[in-house]
Amino acid sequence: MIEISHLVKRFDQLVAVNDLSFRVVPGEILGFLGPNGAGKSTTMKMITGFLSPTEGSVTVNGCDITTDTLAAQQQIGYLPEGAPCYDEMTVRQFLGFIAEIRGYGGDEKQRRIQRVVDTMSLQPVLDQRIETLSKGFTRRVGLAQAIIHDPAVLILDEPTDGLDPNQKHQVREMIRGLSKDKIVIISTHILEEVTAVCTRAVIIAQGKIVADCRPEELEEKSRFHGAVTVTLEESVRASDYVGAFAGIPHVRLVEVNEDANQLTLFPAAGHAALLLAVTEVIRDRQIGVLAIQQEKGRLDEVFRTVTGEVA
Amino acid sequence: MNPTLIITKRELSSYFSTPVAYVFILIFLVLSGVFTFYLGNFFEREQADLTPFFNFHPWLYLFLVPAVSMRLWSEERKSGTIELLLTLPVTRFQAVMGKFLAAWLFTGIALFLTFPIWLTVNYLGQPDNGVILSSYLGSWLMAGGFLAIGSCMSALTRSQVIAFILCGVVCLVFTLAGFPLVLNAFRGWMPQLVIDTLASLSFMTHFSSVSRGVISLQDLVYFISMAGFWLAATIIVLDMKQAK
Numbered sequence A: 001m002i003e004i005s006h007l008v009k010r011f012d013q014l015v016a017v018n019d020l021s022f023r024v025v026p027g028e029i030l031g032f033l034g035p036n037g038a039g040k041s042t043t044m045k046m047i048t049g050f051l052s053p054t055e056g057s058v059t060v061n062g063c064d065i066t067t068d069t070l071a072a073q074q075q076i077g078y079l080p081e082g083a084p085c086y087d088e089m090t091v092r093q094f095l096g097f098i099a100e101i102r103g104y105g106g107d108e109k110q111r112r113i114q115r116v117v118d119t120m121s122l123q124p125v126l127d128q129r130i131e132t133l134s135k136g137f138t139r140r141v142g143l144a145q146a147i148i149h150d151p152a153v154l155i156l157d158e159p160t161d162g163l164d165p166n167q168k169h170q171v172r173e174m175i176r177g178l179s180k181d182k183i184v185i186i187s188t189h190i191l192e193e194v195t196a197v198c199t200r201a202v203i204i205a206q207g208k209i210v211a212d213c214r215p216e217e218l219e220e221k222s223r224f225h226g227a228v229t230v231t232l233e234e235s236v237r238a239s240d241y242v243g244a245f246a247g248i249p250h251v252r253l254v255e256v257n258e259d260a261n262q263l264t265l266f267p268a269a270g271h272a273a274l275l276l277a278v279t280e281v282i283r284d285r286q287i288g289v290l291a292i293q294q295e296k297g298r299l300d301e302v303f304r305t306v307t308g309e310v311a
Numbered sequence B: 001m002n003p004t005l006i007i008t009k010r011e012l013s014s015y016f017s018t019p020v021a022y023v024f025i026l027i028f029l030v031l032s033g034v035f036t037f038y039l040g041n042f043f044e045r046e047q048a049d050l051t052p053f054f055n056f057h058p059w060l061y062l063f064l065v066p067a068v069s070m071r072l073w074s075e076e077r078k079s080g081t082i083e084l085l086l087t088l089p090v091t092r093f094q095a096v097m098g099k100f101l102a103a104w105l106f107t108g109i110a111l112f113l114t115f116p117i118w119l120t121v122n123y124l125g126q127p128d129n130g131v132i133l134s135s136y137l138g139s140w141l142m143a144g145g146f147l148a149i150g151s152c153m154s155a156l157t158r159s160q161v162i163a164f165i166l167c168g169v170v171c172l173v174f175t176l177a178g179f180p181l182v183l184n185a186f187r188g189w190m191p192q193l194v195i196d197t198l199a200s201l202s203f204m205t206h207f208s209s210v211s212r213g214v215i216s217l218q219d220l221v222y223f224i225s226m227a228g229f230w231l232a233a234t235i236i237v238l239d240m241k242q243a244k
Ligand SMILES: Nc1ncnc2c1ncn2[C@@H]1O[C@H](COP(=O)(O)OP(=O)(O)O)[C@@H](O)[C@H]1O
Pocket: A011, A014, A016, A034, A035, A036, A037, A038, A039, A040, A041, A042, A043
């Protein structure tokens, strides 16, 4: 278990992390979200013992990171932001170095290296210098060194930043493939990532927690949750049909998006199922429709709302 | 294996993974040859010893040690690998020692490669090889003191150029401190104790006997505590940056 208690980090005047408290239990994959500069990386640097907290404490399975640093660090695998690696080394040398520092030698070391090389598909570049690798491979080398000791706690700072969709998919598969008794904390500002891999989402803004819930609950916070969006054919104008849809029982509000030729119908509180009524109106009035979409909730909108940057 | 030695091994191989190391060693060998044979009047002295060779070592180190030590921590900071290194289960002490040892061994290798000069003097005459060996050891010890200063300066900044300059300046101060020119500037308005302390902190004071092949316990203690002090300072600098 990771226990973060009243964590504060000040850089001169700037309060980067402001009284953060939460705990993460084994089996949780925690998505750590927040706008740039929110304090995600700073928090991770404190959890891993790179920075010391100005106030507060972090314990990793009972080991305090400031007083029992090495014992805590032994249990953590960490991918720092940007996946820094010793560029002049080959992948094999680099992973060998990490394995040795983690206390493995001989056959055990080779076995550990082979296992992460297979997991991260690094075989083709094993004897290449890291400086000559593409961004995707470098990131995978960074991930490989983080999991070489099969850590109980995995801290990944923007593991998919700058990767192409295939590479992102691969990294997410790796995270999903981890055994279920691990603690994983992933920082990201990509919202789909949270619904794709995380069991819990913590959003911070200006160093403070502004939301802590399951990803689905995050969607439910959206004002779009339960809304129905109707996209009309080009030959008809969305704004002409506001009245028709507004007449449906329990429709609280109809919004028009002229550019997309769309109407979004918001349900009144406590009434979620509009879809059937909407399709009936469309059929009865023979409206030319391209698509009808039941909204689960728009994460980017929730993100902006809770982090206080409502557009 | 001990984490310190694992780090030393990695650092040492990273020195040799770029051409810089070979260029450095070449410059070191050429300069020590030039100093010894031209400036040191090696042949004109008609004495079978290496005093002129060792006499120039402090000056040689003034330029070459900063070049070896500048990358120790600055490069890690610049590339971000310091975050990787210091979140691995190694102590600050192990990391600092591991890196220092690598730099020191590297300098030792460069020093060892000056052996043709030793061969030359043995070919030309019958030098006291015991004296030469202890001079070599003394010189290597002094290099350790310089390198420890460089380690601390490198921990202060992410710029290797700044680390080079800082190290050069501090080493120069510690080299010149024992010169009469410097000491005289303080004489008269500073208590004798300060002047004596200043002189006793100088590399020169302690190296002058070493270059003649005499390593006294005092000099030994001086070089080791010099290295110890600056390595401890390196750890403190790293801790301060961590707590910043
Ligand atoms: N070493 C530092 N010195 C001063 N300010 C810093 C330092 N590191 C981060 N900050 C500041 O702290 C805030 C949080 O940064 P960071 O944790 O990197 O945010 P995030 O990872 O969420 O984008 C930012 O305003 C950043 O400028």
